[in-house]
Amino acid sequence: MSDKQANLYKKATQEAVDHLVQPWPSAGSIGAEARGMLASGEGVYVHDENGRRLIDGPAGMWCTNVGHRNEVLAETLKEQAMELSYNSPWYTTNEPSAELARRIAEHAPGDLNHVFFTTGGSTAVESALRFAQFYSNVRGLEGKKKIICRDGGYHGSTYLSASLNGSQRSRNWMDFADEMMIRLSCPDPFRRPRDMSLEDFCAGLVTEFADAVREHGPENIAAFVGEPIMASGGVIVPPEGYFKAIRDICSANDILFIVDEVVTAFGRLGHVFASESCFDVVPDIITFAKGVTSGYFPLGGMVVSDRLLDGLRASNHPEAMFAHGLTYSSHPIGCAVALKNLDILEDDLLDYTREITPYFHEKLKALEELELVGEVRGMGLMACIECVADRKSHNPIRLDTEVGVRIDRHCQELGLLVRPLVHMCVMSPPLVITRAQIDSMADILHEGISRTMRDLRQEGIWQG
Template sequence: MATPTQKMLSSVDNAHLLKADKAHYMHGYHMFDEHAEQGALNIVAGDGAYIYDTQGNRFLDAVGGMWCTNIGLGREEMALAIADQVRQLAYSNPFSDMSNNVAIQLCEKLASLAPGDLDHVFLTTGGSTAVDTAYRLIQYYQNCRGKPEKKHVIARFNAYHGSTTLTMSIGNKAADRVPEFDYANDKIHHVSNPNPYRAPDGMDEPQFLEFLIKEFEDKILSIGADKVAGFFAEPIMGSGGVIIPPKGYLKRMWEVCQRYDILFVADEVVTSFGRLGKFFASYEVFDVQPDIITTAKGLTSAYLPLGACIFSDRIWKVIAEPGKGRCFTHGFTYSGHPVCCTAALKNIEIIEREHLLEHVDVVGAYLEQRLATLSDLPLVGDVRCQKFMACVEFVADKRTKALFADEINIGEMIHSRAQARGLLVRPIMHLNVMSPPLILSCAQVDEIVETLRVCILEVAGELEQNGLYFGQ
């Protein structure tokens, strides 16, 4: 008897869909020439850590969708919970004097999971809108404090904080800074990427740490401490290449923020909900008590779109001061959406019931160990992995760390060969990035590493044969 997936595949008109996709669907990060020529990989089904295309090919999704399919795909109890909520209440106005039970319950749950006094939650539609909300909240807070000049924020080069105009400007990821877009530069500043592998020549990690802290403090003083309002930081930088900072870096940066009355915004859109083995990584992994946490992705494991900006009593007491008659004129039609909130509550229930945080501790350690074995391969300059966030960086010269020319697109060369073998990793220029579902098994870890090994060796041989690599 045919499975539901097989029945679905039998009814798919591949040629028509490919043509329609090219004609009508503008994707995120749309590569115009490449898409016009090749089209896209059309996914029609998912089960656990695997996804299926229209040809029936199965792929181990080591990307986890977009850092987000934490509990895995195809869970029946998620479908039932979502369907039940649709039947009971499909939508409720989230503005001003209206609420709904599941949004309230979710905010209460998030406040209980977040560290310290982060007891207040503004629900959004995803990670970009959560970070956008954090920025606006900072501006609102400073105005309420009577500090209208304290509006500048600092982030890091090659970070990623979202894809709205504002959040893309805060992130300043090099590959995203295309000349056809404009970016907000007023009151947004950047300091160095805390990547130990790319530290200035001659600096060991402790020296690099001191350089980063001094640079940050110098930047604050050059702007004026009375003008700097916030610092935005991913605990581990995700799309910028899984940058694991020097030991003690985040705590030291937080201490500088405390010294100069600067709000610390932990962008945990990727690192929260289990990717590093904790619901939130800032305090439990990095010993930092942020003023604001932004989250999304693993909040619902991507079953439905939802994000949150979680902030402290310190901020709340200022902006909600009694008798001021203030209104926080910011909101989204679909924030606090009851169906999305139901998905989040069920997702958190599954993470807790199935002890997925503990699972990540065990399997994440194994992933770190196994990926490290790729370090001796040609092309591999650096392997970075902490729990379920991983990256392999490829270089043309292991001694100098020189990169291949952009047009070689080394990350895509290896990814395309992995895809042909049933493995998806995310190519970002000279990187392959991974963020697998938290349900990944040790056997699937072996599959990822062994497939990558074969693909890296194959590409190295091809490049060497064409005179583009000399086996340094």
């Protein structure tokens, strides 16, 4: 790296400390924080300010599905900006958004044929919740507003979407619309009682859901919102049959079934949408973002069923206004990029993802030989390594220390970015990752966790 580049990154780091407020800061460092500087990326790799090449283990934030520095997407950005850089969605339409809506509808399950575009995942979920409220109001069901959500879930950072979140760490110091929420147990099989079968665990979750509907009354519940796989909660895959049973209860009680596919859509599980392909359910609404443009442009949205819109059009209130919109809804550049991104996925990348998934999990599952690792789980190209203080106990004990950060620090020295989540490490690499790159990722993780185990023993924090 040249002295000029080094000075540029040093200057940028100082500017961030002086002026940039980072996401999710602590009060003690808010507005005065330097985080690792990334300089460039290509394929599955990123380069930091020191020129070190790192495998992008989290694919940015679950999103760089086709990899970094994709020339087709980069060129599409330029071409669309030169053709039409923006239009107001309040009174005009652009061609890329109309075509993208059609193609998304073709991939969506059942009668989900209508797309509302947003700026990302949070605004997609917020839009779905506001639509659910509107849907109740237009039908004269003003009391039907409560939302069922779950511990461990993550759905965004806008007010209503954040109110769904089930992580205590994200709730301690913020305000939420808690009066609207009905919060149920996390469907985490790893944390079930050790003497309980998966079937009994699933049955208990379904009973809890049915009991909540009876207790609160279906006339007061507008929707259930859930990720098919709890991504930021630790890549939690619910027991088989869980989602279908919840869907059946929702259908029987006029409760909208909203599936948050912000992470799982657009290739992460080898399909454009995973709800029906992987979990055998057809939702009323699907939310999406992240992989829709592979992170090359901020875009999200919700796909809504014909049944819901037909019901609104046939109501006694044709004058009712869905007074919700965003300046950047249906952005022409974002939609143009998403169209090209979808071309890449459809061409062969979805097939490749399904093909390489077993190898990805085989290599990561081998990490369970390490004493610190309680479980490696996942689906598609997303996985979580959960570290525990004692995996031999009846219910393995989480480590109190931020062990994920320690592992990430060692892995970065070895050439891998990890997404640390307290005592867990999340991996969701770009879908273009090769077998050789998976080998490197697994080897680095093994060494990074081994070094962390050594550190914890030396510091007297953990004895294994």
